[in-house]
Amino acid sequence: MQMKTILTALIATLFLVSCGNGNHDVSDDPGDSDGLTDFQLEHGIGPVTERVDLGEIDPARVEEGRSIFRMKCEACHNMEGRMVGPALGDVMESRSPEFVMNFILNPSGMTREHPEGQRLLQEYMTPMPFQNVTREEAKAIVDYLRDYAENQ
Amino acid sequence: MKTEKSRILRGMFFGAGFVALAAFLFTGCPSQDRMMDTRDAAQKVYVAPGDHDEYYAFLSGGYSGQLSVWGLPSGRFLKVVPVFSQDPETGYGYSEETKPLFQTSYGFIPWDDSHHPHISQTDGDSDGRWIFINANNTPRIARIDLDTFETKEIIELPNTGGNHASSFVTSNTEYVIGATRFSIPYETDLDVAIDTYADNFDGALSFLSVDPDNGRMDLKFQIVVPPYHYDLGRAGKGPSADWVFFTTYNTELAHTMLEVNASRNDKDYIAAVNWRRAAELVEEGHGRTMSAEYYHNYYEGNQGYAVSNRKDEVTVLYPEDIDENFMYFLPTPKSPHGVDIDPTGEYIVGGGKLATVIPVHSFSRMLEAIDNEAFDGDSRGIPILDYDATIIGEVEDPGLGPLHTEFDGRGYAYTSVYISSEIVKWSLDTFEVVDRIDAYYSIGHLMITAGDNVNPEPRYMLGLTKTAKDRYLPTGPKQNHPAQLYDISGDRMELLLDFPTIGEPHYAQAIAADQIKDQVKQIYELEENDHPNAILGVADNRVERDGNNVHVYMASVRSHFRPDNIEGIRVGDTVYFHLTNVEQEWDVVHGIAIKGAENAEILVAPGQTKTLKWEPQRTGIYPFYCTAFCSALHQEMQGYVRVSAADADVPLTWRTGTN
């Protein structure tokens, strides 16, 4: 019971400090995952609304992705083992590239409106921030994560 | 011309009457509010939760040394921008990056008295790039960027006592001006008897160019002028855009008991300086190169450490050296305070503090008088123009102690009147008062939205008053200074709102929110962080020893520091925490504080790097923590430093995450 109160308070705080990047609609019920399309359920909510053709892993893009990851993601994510956020070494095995891109580009939308995002936020208790990356950069990060998954 | 004796007598008579009247009025406070229907007023200042104000208002901090930012019409307090005073809240003036901003030829000066904020202009209208503000005590001018709302530059003015007539810009921000309020010897460090005032003391007018690309100031030249007190200044606009104007008082050359001795003359002067011609004369080599000592401090690049440059020379124009006239004195009653130029650039309004009228000079008549050499003598080679040749109107019955005027662009001027504590609205056509309203209590300056521009926006007027007395809940013998907001959109001024401010605002400026809100930065981009001690990836976190200096290259992210366990520090070390906040989300700020630090915390904005210096005096375990409530796990955002004895051989180690 105690735990539950603390949890509610924590979650309330999380919403309080996670401020809006992107498309906040205040009237949205954060607990409501109804009304999501099949695409959204599988590939996430955000600027990526259709399948992305990734093609072969491009070594130059992998390098770019690695350096962005070092600067903007590594503070919270290990490849192996939980840190502030989940380990990302095998994320490409469980998630689609579009899902990962949407998580990077629209983290507050994902953790508010997507059932997987909501679940992750409840588990990790820190809202994943938007790290000021462009769509192309998100794609480069995806290549880096794909490359890691293949060559680990 | 009147005899000197009758002048003195009249001055004394007026002085005594003035004091008695002031005492009477000061204790008897105006009683009746003239306020529009309470509900209408409330509606006019109501900004719904989550909505934004129409205007940013920048109020000087006076003796706080800072600049405070407010929303109008709601009167919402937005922030304090620290400028001339250390700010333990943010670490400004305590962090290693910002300390160089306070360097002066008198050493590290952690406080000043900031008076007149002025927004940069293009074609005579505020353009919202930068805001300048002056320091009165140890004469300086600061520049604040209006995309980060941070102080980026402070420059000292040499051989100047009390930089009060500052920091006003010309209509395309070609120059920002400064001037001597308390005349002193122009020669640096000159040691002379005070009663050699008339022989050894001077005033100096300063002209600092502003780089149109980055706002960087440069002290281009000074003009050495008679040892009057230069009180306020303004640049002309439109036809008068090549000129700047300064009020003077103490043309009596008093150096003791100025309240009596500097109030004798019926008229002092407004100094009119053709800055464009003066700058050309400097270019043509008519200036003297004089030794001077002053500091110029600014940020180079995007961020990093401010640099301090010591300068030792300045170019000086002596009007008596030059056989061409480029400045004139306009006799003006009586110890004038403000000099304000109407939106057309034609009217030069003096705030004749001790005068019974508001004198208005005509710029075009001034030019004619110069052409016709309608001179009434000179002062150190500077021609004094004939009063009747330049004056175009005297506003009768303005109340007692008119100080400062702004304009609504619809043909009216609004003058603050200190002793009778009111604002008078008068016509620039008839020079007659058309409306007046009480101010609570003892108003200094006033400000109209864009009211000093070529195109004023006649929406709101803010009165900055000197005493609160019973206006708010009492908070002790010293109360904060009030601001009162008036609606000036109709024929009559209407009081809307009354709120306490920060420090003592002497002047304010307002700019439409739409003009700048989209340029305001939300983060510092990590990619553009050029701080020499930044770490741009958490993997680079480390601790390095260099003799007794220990550098901690640290990163912060919700909700930990890297590294967060440090051992091998010794008593006698100087530890520098270079903290990079690697967050890239708007308004996610981390701070750092460590037990026993003798300075302050430092707050670090997203993407920024700041350095806290720490000199541990005792062995032991020192916790440090994040001072900003950044996340649900903020309480967990902490670390430990182990400090050992000076001769200990504990190796230097650091770690994060391995318990």
Ligand SMILES: [Cu+2]
């Ligand atoms: Cu924190």
